[in-house]
Amino acid sequence: MIYKRVALIGLGLIAGSIALAAKRRGLAETVVGTARTAQTRETAQKIGLVDEVFETPEQAVKDADLVILCVPVGAMAAVAAQIGPHLKAGCVISDVGSVKQAVIDAVSPHLPDGVIFIPAHPLAGTEHSGPEAGFATLFDNRFCLLTPTDAAPVNEVARYRDFWEQMGAKVEQMDAEHHDRVLAVTSHVPHIIAYTMVGVADDLRRVTNSEVIKYSAAGFRDFTRIAASDPTMWRDVFLNNEAATLEILGRFTEELFALQRAIRKGDGELLFDYFTRTRAIRRGILDAGQDTDAPDFGRTRSD
Ligand SMILES: NC(=O)C1=CN([C@@H]2O[C@H](COP(=O)(O)OP(=O)(O)OC[C@H]3O[C@@H](n4cnc5c(N)ncnc54)[C@H](O)[C@@H]3O)[C@@H](O)[C@H]2O)C=CC1
Numbered sequence: 001m002i003y004k005r006v007a008l009i010g011l012g013l014i015a016g017s018i019a020l021a022a023k024r025r026g027l028a029e030t031v032v033g034t035a036r037t038a039q040t041r042e043t044a045q046k047i048g049l050v051d052e053v054f055e056t057p058e059q060a061v062k063d064a065d066l067v068i069l070c071v072p073v074g075a076m077a078a079v080a081a082q083i084g085p086h087l088k089a090g091c092v093i094s095d096v097g098s099v100k101q102a103v104i105d106a107v108s109p110h111l112p113d114g115v116i117f118i119p120a121h122p123l124a125g126t127e128h129s130g131p132e133a134g135f136a137t138l139f140d141n142r143f144c145l146l147t148p149t150d151a152a153p154v155n156e157v158a159r160y161r162d163f164w165e166q167m168g169a170k171v172e173q174m175d176a177e178h179h180d181r182v183l184a185v186t187s188h189v190p191h192i193i194a195y196t197m198v199g200v201a202d203d204l205r206r207v208t209n210s211e212v213i214k215y216s217a218a219g220f221r222d223f224t225r226i227a228a229s230d231p232t233m234w235r236d237v238f239l240n241n242e243a244a245t246l247e248i249l250g251r252f253t254e255e256l257f258a259l260q261r262a263i264r265k266g267d268g269e270l271l272f273d274y275f276t277r278t279r280a281i282r283r284g285i286l287d288a289g290q291d292t293d294a295p296d297f298g299r300t301r302s303d
């Protein structure tokens, strides 16, 4: 056991997976939770996701040694304001938001002295959401990035790292701004590209009444999976990682125009060289052993 009492705020895919993974490995004596809607609370209770479901975040965090905010990034500030005065002295508070600097800025002002904030981001998920989407093996062999400030005691960071490692994750530490720049490239912009491509195909379908969906090949199917991700969550990601995503999107559109020009000019050499370079990147990922077990970026439970 690492923490006696763990409280999860928001009972969706990530909180559900934490509850199941922590229970599976006996990392907490008690895991409690709360969710905004009565329906989510009822479902969580019915499927036994946590030991106890509370109606309000204030009730849920009472006496908790570890509190994890598992709500959309845009909701973090309001939740922190609500629970701040009710946190146990010396407890650890964390979050799982896909963006880190904005969450630190939103949450920190609401935390009383003595509470230890260790932001985290598990690089694991699916396009599904809600309490029934969670599963115990979600974090197995996936990275979890911690972005604590210097104020967090080293021993508490080590303890929290242990918690994630025992849930199956590979834990690394970096500063929040760096995290947001890296994730803009590896996750946020790829998501907006998928949303765009599916939107374009949908527009075409309407215009030509063609059979885009019916005959969609594997590449497009992958886009549709990503583009089925939760709209609230992804709206909040872009609103809260604006600078980094805009910078990467700027570079992306420059490259896209270069490729567009090559196609128009019949510049096969440019296209071939470009695709040869990108193929090597994929092989690099495979060689690093980061794709063999991908439950999230590559496939889902239902595949
Ligand atoms: N879905 C994914 O693949 C991943 C998500 N994350 C991050 O984890 C967090 C949670 O995501 P999921 O578990 O996927 O979402 P989810 O939609 O499955 O669950 C979110 C939970 O937050 C609650 N909630 C929503 N708005 C709220 C509000 N305004 N106030 C209070 N509670 C509210 C919902 O009722 C629900 O219980 C997000 O910050 C997301 O960026 C991190 C890694 C992967």
Ligand SMILES: O=C(O)C(=O)Cc1ccc(O)cc1
Pocket: 097, 098, 122, 123, 124, 125, 126, 127, 187, 226, 296, 297, 298
């Ligand atoms: O489902 C997928 O392909 C994902 O990309 C999952 C995911 C979504 C958001 C994150 O912050 C981390 C992982």
